[in-house]
Structures are given as structure tokens and as C-alpha cells.
Amino acid sequence: MFIMQPQLAEANARALLDLNLEPVEFVGLVEDSGQLQRFDEAYRRALRVATLEPVAAELWALYEQGKRDRARGLQEIDRNIELLLEGLRARSLATARLLEAGEYAVPQLLDALLQPRRPELRGLVTPILAQMGRAAVVPLSEAMLALDPASQEQVIRVLGVLPHRESIPYLYEVAQTTASDQVRRAARDAITQIDGAFDPALPVGSLYRQLGERYWSDRNTRSIVSFPGERHQLLWNYFPGIGLEPTAIYSELYHQAMTMRQAERAMRFDGGDREALSLWLTANFSREMVQPTGYDNPAYSVDRREAMYYAVASGSDPVQRGLARALRERETAIAREFIAAIRQTAGGEALQGIQGNQGVLARALSYADRRVQYDAALAIAQAMPREPFAGAERVVPVLAGLIRDAGVRYAVVIATSPERQQFLRSVLERDGYTVLAPAARLSGAADAISTVPGIDLFVLDVGRGETDQTILEIQRSNRLATSAILALLSGAEVPAAQTRYADDHLVRITSTGATDAQVSASARQLFERAIGTPMTDAEARSYAEQALVALRSIAIGRGVLRVEDAAVPLVAALQETSGETRMRVAEVLSFIGTRRAQSALMDAALAAGGAERIALFNATAESARRFGNLIEPRQVQRLKEIAMTGGRAEATAAAALMGSLNLPNEELVPLIV
Known part of the structure; x- marks a missing residue:
């Protein structure tokens, strides 16, 4: 059966959408009309008509959202919990609705589970929590830590029948910290049910870190979220006297928040856990990158400092671990943040990054993204290493490439x-x-x-x-x-x-x-x-300037890096750049004692004019004073002509260059006689 009047059907659908009903109101409109089956059939037929498919999808999404919102409402959840005490049909209907509410229903189901005055509810809500599976694990685990021993034992029994390992660190914490033998036995039994065995030697901190790692590794697949495809996920906290409280957070920030929460717990148990700190720093950089401007993140209050603050304060080892992780996971933007942290704590931090942790900073020179290479090369150059290291030969060529290619995509x-x-x-x-x-x-x-x-x-x-x-x-x-x-x-x-x-x-x-x-x-x-936002022209210029400063420092210093490795790209850059950048390139070339470098300086000077020619003559003179005369006879001849016929400043600069070249006397006679 097909829709015979698609234009009329589309107009009617648009009219419904234009009412701007709340999702729950729209569900009521459909169900109260007695046309639910007809609505369902019309939706399925509309999917076969290209012009109707978009508007039909909008209406169906509104209806589905309305059903979810209604099921998740506090009053609806309370009503359905009460219905569990009615007959079999009411109980079956209430169970289905509570399962549809999912994680949103856990606080009230927990209250019912722990309600001493209504023990008949306990046996009814326990199987519902068990059927919820993973959706019940995190809220129940969070609540368990703050409950009294008798209530903890009740919750532990429920967690024991839920085959999801997210509860394991919480259960180990209770098992190792409780003063109640009954609670300890219950926790051990639950761990054995879930994990196959209880190991009293396992450190709680490392278990929380492992859970944080799991949340972090799931950030792209999002397989352990309760509401896939929805705008929000829930964070859970338990407050004595108030109960279990959910807080909505944007789905794209959920994994970062849970990773950081578990890493913080790991560090509370083991303050020296550098892997946990590194994981926290990584997730915090990710949070900062993903978080929309102006969003009030419930897991990261506005009075907390920016991610870089914590990175630079953390010391060398956690930052290097974070960089190693980012390189391994191909998280380019995060890798750049960690390198920036190394640069801000330049010197010992950067040197350890070159040689320690298997030379993670040096390994970044071979990373496929050029901006990571650039950042790593600048960090290494800034540290001025004195000892050889694997990859040292790549630093200077990368820096030289920055001058020409920094902003090119x-x-x-x-x-x-x-x-x-x-x-x-x-x-x-x-x-x-x-x-x-x-x-x-x-x-x-x-x-x-x-x-x-x-x-x-x-x-x-x-x-x-x-x-x-x-x-x-x-x-x-x-x-x-x-x-x-x-x-x-x-x-x-x-x-x-x-x-x-x-x-x-x-x-x-x-x-x-x-x-x-x-x-x-x-x-x-x-x-x-x-990768991150494209590099602006201003950023590209800044990179080029930093590279030239670094190359000059390398040339002046006596470290393991060799400015001579930049000769070929610098000669090319001398031909392609202009203004202040060109003069800086010329200055660095004046420190390279090769015939090609000095001849390139001379050719550039001869092709230029005015103040630029004078500046390039001076750069060539600096090269000659350092390395002697390496220019070609044709260049000497042209230099003599300029010294004899050029304007006052130009001729003086040419004469000074001739003196620096230490030319034979016969070459100088024409200037005098």
C-alpha cells in the first residue's frame, strides 16, 4: 500500500511539527487519538517515498524521544514501581517501562531495594536491576561506596549477578576498606562471580586506573555508554541524606569525565602512580579540545585551571608518558599539547624527553604529522642537547623545512x-x-x-x-x-x-x-x-621565526646538532623568502662553511638592490670571516664592479666584503689606481 497524496501527507506532517509540541505532548497526542497503529503504518509507508522520508523521520524521532522522556520522568518511574505490587499484567507492563527508563530509574529502584518498611519490593526490583545490565552497574557502584554496611551488602548482591567488570574496582575497594566481615565476604563473593576469582594482592589504585583506561579506549566506539546516539550521558554521585543523583553531561565529554574520575581515584590510592597521572592529563587535554565554548561542564568546574597548567606542573615523566600514548594512538592534537608542555619546561624536561622513556620526543620526529615533527624539533633545539641520540640527524632538516612549508596543507x-x-x-x-x-x-x-x-x-x-x-x-x-x-x-x-x-x-x-x-x-x-584547526598565516610565520631562532642557536652553540644539515633547504629558502625572514635565513647560512652556502649568499646579494643588497653583502662577509673565501671567480668580478661603480653605501659594503674575502693584492689595485 502506497501513499496516494504525498504532497498532502507532507503538508500534514509539517503542520504537526509546526505545533512545536514537547516530545511527551506529542506522544500523548498520538496515543490519545486512538490512531497509534495508523501512525506506525503511515510512518513505514512514508519511508518508501523519497519526498516524505525526511519529515517522517522527524516525526518518528519526536515520538521516540517522547516515549523515552515519559518513561524517564520521576513520577512515571514511581508509578511503575508501585505497579510492581499489582497483578501479573501490571507487573509485566511496569517492568517493561522501568527497563525502558534504564539508568534513569536506578535511584528509585535503589531506594525500593533498600526500603526496610517494604520488604516485598526488594524481591521485585532486584531482577529488574539485574535485567538492566551495564546501565545499573555504575550508579549502583557509586552508591555502594557511601552506603551503610547493611545497605552495601544488599547492593553487592545485585552487582554480583551483573557480569560487567566496571564494578570490580569498587568491589575491591569495599573489600579492602570495610570494617564489616559480612560486607567483605559479600564483596569477595561478588568479585568471584564476575571475575572468576578474588585476588587480595591486587592494588585498588591500579584497578581504578585500568577502568579509566577502558573508558579512554572506548571514547570513539562508545560501546559502554547507556544512551548511544543521544545528546547526553549521566554521571552519578551519592549524597547521604539525599541519595543517588544523576548529572547530565554531553556525550562527547562523557568518556573524558569518566577517565579522569577513575584516574583521580587511582591517584588517591597511590599518589605515585605516574601512569594514572599521565592518563588524567591526556583525558584533560582531550576534554579541553572537545568541550564547546561556553559549556558549563559538570565534571570540570569553571574555577579549575586550563589543562596545560596541570601538564607543566606534573613534571617530566607523566608528560613524556602522555606524549608516548598520543603518538601510539595517533592523537595528533594531544601529542602537540604534550610537546608544548615540554617546551614550557625547557631544558632538563626536554632533554629527558629526548633520551628518557625510550626517547619519546626524538620518536616524535618520525611521526607522520608534520606539525608534531615541527614541535618536537623546536623542543629539542630549545634544549640544546650535548650528547648524541637516535634521530638527531632529523632535527635540523625538520627545522629548515619549517621555513618554507609550515603553513602548507x-x-x-x-x-x-x-x-x-x-x-x-x-x-x-x-x-x-x-x-x-x-x-x-x-x-x-x-x-x-x-x-x-x-x-x-x-x-x-x-x-x-x-x-x-x-x-x-x-x-x-x-x-x-x-x-x-x-x-x-x-x-x-x-x-x-x-x-x-x-x-x-x-x-x-x-x-x-x-x-x-x-x-x-x-x-x-x-x-x-x-589534526586540529588549520594553521593560520600568522602561525606559519611564527613557526618560521622560531625555526630560524633555533637554527641560529644551533649554529652558535657547540651541541650535537649540526646546522650544516640545513644547507640545502636554507639555500632554497633564501631564493623564496623576502624581508626580515630572508635576512634571518642569510644570517644562518653565514654559519655554514660550504662553498654552496657562501655562493648562494653572494648570488642573492648580486641579484638584490639597495638596502637588501648591503645586508646580504654583510652576511656574505660574515661567512667569509668565519670560513674564508668560498665564492666563485665570476662573483668576485661582479663584486669588484659594484665596489668601483656603486653608490656610496653599496660600494663601501662591497669593499668591506672584498676585504673579508682576503683577495690577492692584484684584485684590489683597480680600487686604488
């Missing part, structure tokens, strides 16, 4: 159709990417990729069969492993692919039918999630 389009190649390339170029020559396969782009420092974004439009294989090839490449990947698939293939890559923050799936604006938005959102 490279992208590659892999698409089977030339038309799609050009379409996607034009979208990316409008967004400011430098797009390499498109190819039909990754192997076809290999040569182009080898010519640039790294790839920030891949856009794939190669069909399902090739998409998974291409993503795998990219992520197995040491140079490309942290590149963001936007894959376009047909609409029917998108949901399954989104599920496959749900836990990979470097991959985003969108439809091949996306418009240029939608492709652009998807690429922007992916880039910001995977």
Missing part, C-alpha cells in the same frame, strides 16, 4: 573517474590545500607523495572494494599513518562503512552524492578532529 585525491578527480581537487584547492596530481590508485600517486614532507588529507572515491584496501595501505605506511582520510561511498554503503570505522578518528565516511559544500564541510570537520 597537502592533499591527495584518489578517484577512479577523471571527472571525480577534478571535482574533488577543485573543492580542496578552494579550501586552501595544495593538491598533488590526482590518481586512480594510491600507487599512482606514490611519486608525487615522495616529493612533499607529508600528506594531511586523502580523499578517496574508488568504490567499496578499493576503499578498505586503500585505507589499509595508507595506515600501514610510516609516512602516511596519521593522514586524515575522507572516503566517499554510495548512500547504501555509508552506514556499514561508518560502523566499520567508528573507532578510527582519522577516517570519515560520506556519500558520493555529497555536494561540493558538503565535501568541504566533511573535510574540514575531519581535519579538525584528526
Whole structure:
């Protein structure tokens, strides 16, 4: 059966939405009309009509939200708990509604479980809590810690039949801290039921840290949340005299909050647990990045300091551990924050980052993202290491590359159709990417990729069969492993692919039918999630300036880093830069004692004019005073001509350079006679 008048059906649906009813009100409207079955059938038929599908989905979402909101209401939960004492039919209906309310019903179910004056309820709510599964574990565990021994024993018995390990640290805490033998035995029995055995030697702090690790590792898949796909999740606290209290938090911040909560508990049991501190710092950086501007985070009050404050105060080891984790998990933005913390505590902190913890800071030089390489190279240069270390040869070339490539974003389009190649390339170029020559396969782009420092974004439009294989090839490449990947698939293939890559923050799936604006938005959102906001021109200039300062310090110092390793990129930068940046490049080149470097300075001076020529003559003179005459005869001849015919300041600078070159007397005679 099909809808015969789709335009009228759409108008009616819009009229319902325009009433702006609350979700619960809309549910009442549908159910009170006696047309619930008809509403359900109309929704299913509308899904088969392209023009009706969006509005039908809106109405159905409103209805489903209304049912959830109604089931979660305090009065509705109380009413359903009372219905448990009625006949079998009422009890069955009430049980279904309480299970639909899920985690929201736990506080009142807990009250009923612990109500001494109504023991008949205890046997009725216990199986409901058991059926709730994971949804009941966290609130009951939080409550258990603050209850009296008799009540703790009741809750422990319920947790023992819930086969979810989130309760294990809480049960171990009770087992190791309670003064009640009965509670201790109950906790041990519950642990044995859940985990197979009780180990009295297990430290409670490490168990809480492990639970924090589990929440952290679930941040992308979100498999241990109670309300997948919803705007909010619940945090739980138990207050004596008040009871179990839920607090709503944005879903995108839930895992960070739970990770930090468990890490804090771990540190309360073991103040020296550096892994727990490192985990807390990592989650806090993530929280700060994800949290919307202006959001009042219930798990992180506004009077707490910014994440960087705690990182720089934590000392070298936890920060290095955090950096190692970020590199391992390909969390580029977090890695950069940890390197920034190392730089703020420069010197010993950075040196330990190079050599300690298996040289995590040096390993960052080989990370696939260029901004992490840049940050690591600057941190190492700032520390001025005096002892050799693995990867030292990469520092100076990375710094030199900063001068030319800091703000450049490279992208590659892999698409089977030339038309799609050009379409996607034009979208990316409008967004400011430098797009390499498109190819039909990754192997076809290999040569182009080898010519640039790294790839920030891949856009794939190669069909399902090739998409998974291409993503795998990219992520197995040491140079490309942290590149963001936007894959376009047909609409029917998108949901399954989104599920496959749900836990990979470097991959985003969108439809091949996306418009240029939608492709652009998807690429922007992916880039910001995977790497961070694009570098501004001001940031690129700042990076270049920092690199030049670092290279100058390396040249002046007597450390293990060699400024000579920057000769080739600096010569190229001398030709491509201008103004103050060019003068700084020239200054650094004056510390490199090679014929190529000094000749490049001289060529630049001869090609320039005015004040710039004089400044470049002076830089060449500095090089000559340090390393002697390394310029070519043709350059000497041109220099003599300028010294004889140039303006006063220019001729004087040329003459001074001739003196620094220590030319033979016969070369100087024309200036005098």
C-alpha cells in the first residue's frame, strides 16, 4: 500500500511539527487519538517515498524521544514501581517501562531495594536491576561506596549477578576498606562471580586506573555508554541524606569525565602512580579540545585551571608518558599539547624527553604529522642537547623545512573517474590545500607523495572494494599513518562503512552524492578532529621565526646538532623568502662553511638592490670571516664592479666584503689606481 497524496501527507506532517509540541505532548497526542497503529503504518509507508522520508523521520524521532522522556520522568518511574505490587499484567507492563527508563530509574529502584518498611519490593526490583545490565552497574557502584554496611551488602548482591567488570574496582575497594566481615565476604563473593576469582594482592589504585583506561579506549566506539546516539550521558554521585543523583553531561565529554574520575581515584590510592597521572592529563587535554565554548561542564568546574597548567606542573615523566600514548594512538592534537608542555619546561624536561622513556620526543620526529615533527624539533633545539641520540640527524632538516612549508596543507585525491578527480581537487584547492596530481590508485600517486614532507588529507572515491584496501595501505605506511582520510561511498554503503570505522578518528565516511559544500564541510570537520584547526598565516610565520631562532642557536652553540644539515633547504629558502625572514635565513647560512652556502649568499646579494643588497653583502662577509673565501671567480668580478661603480653605501659594503674575502693584492689595485 502506497501513499496516494504525498504532497498532502507532507503538508500534514509539517503542520504537526509546526505545533512545536514537547516530545511527551506529542506522544500523548498520538496515543490519545486512538490512531497509534495508523501512525506506525503511515510512518513505514512514508519511508518508501523519497519526498516524505525526511519529515517522517522527524516525526518518528519526536515520538521516540517522547516515549523515552515519559518513561524517564520521576513520577512515571514511581508509578511503575508501585505497579510492581499489582497483578501479573501490571507487573509485566511496569517492568517493561522501568527497563525502558534504564539508568534513569536506578535511584528509585535503589531506594525500593533498600526500603526496610517494604520488604516485598526488594524481591521485585532486584531482577529488574539485574535485567538492566551495564546501565545499573555504575550508579549502583557509586552508591555502594557511601552506603551503610547493611545497605552495601544488599547492593553487592545485585552487582554480583551483573557480569560487567566496571564494578570490580569498587568491589575491591569495599573489600579492602570495610570494617564489616559480612560486607567483605559479600564483596569477595561478588568479585568471584564476575571475575572468576578474588585476588587480595591486587592494588585498588591500579584497578581504578585500568577502568579509566577502558573508558579512554572506548571514547570513539562508545560501546559502554547507556544512551548511544543521544545528546547526553549521566554521571552519578551519592549524597547521604539525599541519595543517588544523576548529572547530565554531553556525550562527547562523557568518556573524558569518566577517565579522569577513575584516574583521580587511582591517584588517591597511590599518589605515585605516574601512569594514572599521565592518563588524567591526556583525558584533560582531550576534554579541553572537545568541550564547546561556553559549556558549563559538570565534571570540570569553571574555577579549575586550563589543562596545560596541570601538564607543566606534573613534571617530566607523566608528560613524556602522555606524549608516548598520543603518538601510539595517533592523537595528533594531544601529542602537540604534550610537546608544548615540554617546551614550557625547557631544558632538563626536554632533554629527558629526548633520551628518557625510550626517547619519546626524538620518536616524535618520525611521526607522520608534520606539525608534531615541527614541535618536537623546536623542543629539542630549545634544549640544546650535548650528547648524541637516535634521530638527531632529523632535527635540523625538520627545522629548515619549517621555513618554507609550515603553513602548507597537502592533499591527495584518489578517484577512479577523471571527472571525480577534478571535482574533488577543485573543492580542496578552494579550501586552501595544495593538491598533488590526482590518481586512480594510491600507487599512482606514490611519486608525487615522495616529493612533499607529508600528506594531511586523502580523499578517496574508488568504490567499496578499493576503499578498505586503500585505507589499509595508507595506515600501514610510516609516512602516511596519521593522514586524515575522507572516503566517499554510495548512500547504501555509508552506514556499514561508518560502523566499520567508528573507532578510527582519522577516517570519515560520506556519500558520493555529497555536494561540493558538503565535501568541504566533511573535510574540514575531519581535519579538525584528526589534526586540529588549520594553521593560520600568522602561525606559519611564527613557526618560521622560531625555526630560524633555533637554527641560529644551533649554529652558535657547540651541541650535537649540526646546522650544516640545513644547507640545502636554507639555500632554497633564501631564493623564496623576502624581508626580515630572508635576512634571518642569510644570517644562518653565514654559519655554514660550504662553498654552496657562501655562493648562494653572494648570488642573492648580486641579484638584490639597495638596502637588501648591503645586508646580504654583510652576511656574505660574515661567512667569509668565519670560513674564508668560498665564492666563485665570476662573483668576485661582479663584486669588484659594484665596489668601483656603486653608490656610496653599496660600494663601501662591497669593499668591506672584498676585504673579508682576503683577495690577492692584484684584485684590489683597480680600487686604488
